[in-house]
Amino acid sequence: MAREQVRKPMMAANWKMNKLADEAEEYVVRLLPQISNVEGVDVAIFAPFTCLGRVASMTRDTAVIAGAQNFYYEDSGAFTGEVSAPMLKDVGAGAVIVGHSERREIFGETDEMVARKTARAISAGLLPIVCVGETKEERDAGEMWDKCSGQVQSVFEELDNVNGDDIVFAYEPIWAIGTGDTASPEDSQDAIGKIRALLKELRGEQFASQVRILYGGSIKRDNIGEIMAQKDVDGGLAGGASLDPVSFAGLVNAASSS
Ligand code: PGA
Numbered sequence: 455m456a457r458e459q460v461r462k463p464m465m466a467a468n469w470k471m472n473k474l475a476d477e478a479e480e481y482v483v484r485l486l487p488q489i490s491n492v493e494g495v496d497v498a499i500f501a502p503f504t505c506l507g508r509v510a511s512m513t514r515d516t517a518v519i520a521g522a523q524n525f526y527y528e529d530s531g532a533f534t535g536e537v538s539a540p541m542l543k544d545v546g547a548g549a550v551i552v553g554h555s556e557r558r559e560i561f562g563e564t565d566e567m568v569a570r571k572t573a574r575a576i577s578a579g580l581l582p583i584v585c586v587g588e589t590k591e592e593r594d595a596g597e598m599w600d601k602c603s604g605q606v607q608s609v610f611e612e613l614d615n616v617n618g619d620d621i622v623f624a625y626e627p628i629w630a631i632g633t634g635d636t637a638s639p640e641d642s643q644d645a646i647g648k649i650r651a652l653l654k655e656l657r658g659e660q661f662a663s664q665v666r667i668l669y670g671g672s673i674k675r676d677n678i679g680e681i682m683a684q685k686d687v688d689g690g691l692a693g694g695a696s697l698d699p700v701s702f703a704g705l706v707n708a709a710s711s712s
Pocket of ligand 1: 626630631632634673692693694695
């Protein structure tokens with residue numbers, strides 16, 4: 455079944471810990487003309503803190519949203535090394551990735567921290583892209599849904615009145631991230647369809663039909679079309695394939711024609 459058209463697709467670049475400021479600038483200069491005619495898709499670039507301000511100012515009058523890859527939920531104070539939501543707003547960010555599996559697995563972020571960050575992002579006017587997903591061992595043990603549903607549910611412990619368009623989820627199976635081993639379109643739809651059904655149970659029909667749920671994990675130009683053709687998949691969060699502006703522009707174009 456074709457993707458439902460009620461939600462605007464989104465294609466997001468997660469640069470992770472890559473690109474010096476000059477490289478980021480060159481990337482944006484090369485990307486913008488390649489996507490200037492693209493309509494009907496939200497484009498976001500999640501840049502490292504050190505070049506986020508530059509990306510934000512270069513994209514200010516364009517359709518591209520500049521975002522951060524992380525932040526801390528307190529606004530200021532003795533939190534050495536951390537960056538707050540007001541600081542992100544200050545440099546022009548409009549969105550932030552929350553709970554990426556690399557943050558959860560390498561830096562020990564808990565579901566509770568992810569929930570607090572999500573709530574603070576929304577109250578600050580930043581669009582959170584909340585990542586969930588299972589490891590290979592969890593999938594092999596038949597625990598994909600236990601893991602993902604638990605991660606989704608815990609996000610709502612800190613949220614009261616939110617609309618479906620205040621938040622974006624990304625299903626990112628950990629075994630597919632950076633491995634070249636993309637989830638099949640059917641597996642993507644299976645997980646994302648279940649997440650949408652859970653959101654309907656938790657927040658009702660309207661919320662569930664508005665909220666965008668992306669797929670992430672070894673997205674490439676040659677697999678994004680069939681993944682985005684799935685009914686519940688609203689776009690992608692791309693790592694490796696987003697590092698080159700030509701490659702990312704290809705994903706954006708594919709998303710707009712999905
Ligand atoms: P990948 O990363 O596209 O390189 O697999 C995706 C992500 O981690 O967001």
